[in-house]
Amino acid sequence: MKFGTQIKQSLDGWRLIGTPFIFGLLLLLTPILLLVLLSFWTQEYLDLNRTFTFANYREIFSHPVFITLIKRSVNISLFVTASTVLLAFPVAYYISFYGGKRKALLLFLITIPFWTSYLLRIFLWKIILGYNGVINSGLISLNFIQEPLTFILYNSNAVVLALAHAWAPFAIFPIYVSLEKIDRSLLEAGRDLGDTAVRSFFRITLPLAMPGIIAASLIVFIPTIGDYVTPKLVGGTEGMMVANMIQVQFSKANNAPLAAALAIVSLSIVVLISLVFLFFNRKYLRRQI
Amino acid sequence: MKKNSRPLLIYLFIYLGFLYAPVVLLPLFAFNDSAIIAFPLSGFTTDWFSWLMEDESLFRALKNSVLIAVTASFISTIFGVLTARAMARHRFLGKQSMFGLIMAPLFLPEIIVGVSILIVLMQLGLALSLWTVIAGHVLLATPFSVSILTTAFNNLDRSLEEASLDLGENRIGTFFRVILPLVTPGLISSLLIGFTISLDEFVIAFFLTGTDPTLPVYIWSLLRFPSKLPVVMALGFILLVASLVLLSIFEFYRRRSESLASGKENSGIK
Numbered sequence: 001m002k003f004g005t006q007i008k009q010s011l012d013g014w015r016l017i018g019t020p021f022i023f024g025l026l027l028l029l030t031p032i033l034l035l036v037l038l039s040f041w042t043q044e045y046l047d048l049n050r051t052f053t054f055a056n057y058r059e060i061f062s063h064p065v066f067i068t069l070i071k072r073s074v075n076i077s078l079f080v081t082a083s084t085v086l087l088a089f090p091v092a093y094y095i096s097f098y099g100g101k102r103k104a105l106l107l108f109l110i111t112i113p114f115w116t117s118y119l120l121r122i123f124l125w126k127i128i129l130g131y132n133g134v135i136n137s138g139l140i141s142l143n144f145i146q147e148p149l150t151f152i153l154y155n156s157n158a159v160v161l162a163l164a165h166a167w168a169p170f171a172i173f174p175i176y177v178s179l180e181k182i183d184r185s186l187l188e189a190g191r192d193l194g195d196t197a198v199r200s201f202f203r204i205t206l207p208l209a210m211p212g213i214i215a216a217s218l219i220v221f222i223p224t225i226g227d228y229v230t231p232k233l234v235g236g237t238e239g240m241m242v243a244n245m246i247q248v249q250f251s252k253a254n255n256a257p258l259a260a261a262l263a264i265v266s267l268s269i270v271v272l273i274s275l276v277f278l279f280f281n282r283k284y285l286r287r288q289i
Numbered sequence: 290m291k292k293n294s295r296p297l298l299i300y301l302f303i304y305l306g307f308l309y310a311p312v313v314l315l316p317l318f319a320f321n322d323s324a325i326i327a328f329p330l331s332g333f334t335t336d337w338f339s340w341l342m343e344d345e346s347l348f349r350a351l352k353n354s355v356l357i358a359v360t361a362s363f364i365s366t367i368f369g370v371l372t373a374r375a376m377a378r379h380r381f382l383g384k385q386s387m388f389g390l391i392m393a394p395l396f397l398p399e400i401i402v403g404v405s406i407l408i409v410l411m412q413l414g415l416a417l418s419l420w421t422v423i424a425g426h427v428l429l430a431t432p433f434s435v436s437i438l439t440t441a442f443n444n445l446d447r448s449l450e451e452a453s454l455d456l457g458e459n460r461i462g463t464f465f466r467v468i469l470p471l472v473t474p475g476l477i478s479s480l481l482i483g484f485t486i487s488l489d490e491f492v493i494a495f496f497l498t499g500t501d502p503t504l505p506v507y508i509w510s511l512l513r514f515p516s517k518l519p520v521v522m523a524l525g526f527i528l529l530v531a532s533l534v535l536l537s538i539f540e541f542y543r544r545r546s547e548s549l550a551s552g553k554e555n556s557g558i559k
Contacts, residue, residue, distance in 0.1 A: 013375045014381055016375035017375035017376075020368035020391050023431075024393070027428050028390065028402070028405075031402075034539075035404065057359065090297055091304050093301070094294065094297040094298065095301075098294040098298070109305060109387060111345075111536070112312075113308045115529055116529035117489055119508050120521065123521075128311060165308065172518050179535040228399075233512070
């Protein structure tokens with residue numbers, strides 16, 4: 001086909017998608033490119049030094065503070081993803097296979113706790129885990145402990161718990177959808193041909209549910225690695241994550257280029273891990289695309 | 290098969306307990322007669338709600354948030370219609386990459402989006418205002434609008450559109466008189482989802498807000514003051530109830546959207 005006719009044919013589509021596309025160019029692509037550019041500049045007191053340099057990246061990779069934060073963010077996020085998806089799977093499985101007429105009701109019950117402010121949901125964990133919190137005052141009144149436990153709040157575990165809670169429905173729904181798509185006659189055929197329940201689960205149900213599990217994992221992993229609120233509220237210094245450092249560098253430390261470099265490093269790690277994850281699971285996704 | 294579902298059912302109840310653990314505290318402490326958030330509960334009061342009613346900065350923040358959420362959801366729905374329509378009916382150069390860019394905010398941590406927009410605004414020397422927050426929220430909400438409206442447009446029976454054109458209606462008339470009414474439930478769910486996303490969004494608002502805070506940014510500032518916590522609990526309880534009302538409306542329209550689009554108009558809600 002001639003290029004000219006292609007352009008002509010494209011006009012109708014472009015006219016429609018043009019505005020949202022240009023909006024995306026201006027508010028997403030340009031800002032991210034600028035972020036990349038900024039990460040190669042340096043801050044000198046109040047001025048930006050616009051000579052191209054890797055100084056920010058060198059600083060990140062030579063200071064244990066930054067490396068620790070990045071490693072911790074990745075670890076927390078991976079751990080949250082694994083536990084959220086693992087804990088969510090049986091729930092999705094039950095609703096899909098045994099939900100019967102109550103499927104919609106059960107799904108609704110799962111979403112209710114998530115319809116209040118995200119900030120408050122995270123903050124409520126602080127009330128549960130805190131010094132005078134629900135767990136401590138409960139255990140003391142039951143005489144299990146004399147002094148409040150201090151190791152349950154302000155560390156990575158508290159962050160993992162709060163995040164695994166906050167993202168639960170986002171893991172349940174994709175898995176549920178993929179389980180719903182499974183043709184039940186396949187399972188019957190497997191059973192008729194002599195598969196045990198366990199074998200048919202691992203050979204039919206699980207492989208067919210993989211697209212949902214993969215989607216759930218990415219939906220949880222990508223936002224949690226850059227979460228700002230949770231580590232700030234329940235993480236303490238021990239549970240601080242990379243987003244908090246980005247914010248500190250950006251505002252108090254007044255080092256926007258370093259913040260930009262940190263953001264770019266985190267973004268690269270997110271993209272890299274997601275791609276590796278998709279690569280290893282490509283056989284499950286082939287039929288979908 | 291039925292009998293092996295029992296352990297799963299028990300697990301489901303434990304899991305629901307975990308999901309509800311934080312939220313049940315909201316009504317408990319919202320009505321608790323003590324300024325300290327701790328057990329045992331001391332007595333019943335509605336004082337915290339009256340405090341809320343007198344908090345003028347809260348109402349200003351709420352007004353900002355609603356204004357932002359309405360505008361952002363409106364714009365993102367228009368963007369959603371444009372994108373979904375282009376994707377469903379047209380072939381054009383760069384189709385997949387344009388679509389990819391519009392959907393990209395779904396796959397980026399919010400802090401990256403917030404920081405990068407802030408950098409551009411700082412470089413351009415633009416002041417932060419409600420509009421900068423709206424811009425950020427449109428970016429976030431558009432992918433959701435696109436997915437909802439793509440379903441609505443794909444389920445649309447193409448022959449209805451062709452019939453309208455054959456009977457002499459022009460393209461614009463067909464769009465407003467045939468297509469739009471059929472995707473209205475989709476439009477309403479897109480507006481509602483955009484509204485709720487924007488209303489609850491914190492990180493981008495935190496970065497892009499000027500002197501006028503949004504509701505989450507205001508709540509964030511309250512969380513630093515222990516004496517304000519019961520009031521925050523009362524606010525959280527109100528937000529929960531209000532969201533549930535919104536959610537029910539959303540469910541109603543989503544189900545109607547499904548039945549309308551598949552042509553079974555009379556089936557209504559199951």
